[in-house]
Amino acid sequence: MNATAIRQGISYVTNSKGEKTALQLDLTNEAVQEIVEDLMDTLDAIERRGEPTRPFEDVKNEILASRGL
Numbered sequence: 762m763n764a765t766a767i768r769q770g771i772s773y774v775t776n777s778k779g780e781k782t783a784l785q786l787d788l789t790n791e792a793v794q795e796i797v798e799d800l801m802d803t804l805d806a807i808e809r810r811g812e813p814t815r816p817f818e819d820v821k822n823e824i825l826a827s828r829g830l
Contacts, residue, residue: 766792 770790774783786793
């Protein structure tokens, strides 16, 4: 992914005064798709920040037990 490829998939929408009012993303542009996916993943992580966590070993053992391993 390079900056030029990303820039080609991003356009600003402006009002009659030339002020930027919105951002238009070309989702057929793979580089832009990757950026949007990263953004959505980041938002998910922020929303889940306060959720309780479980140790990896506990989750792993639970999955293995459910599979009879």
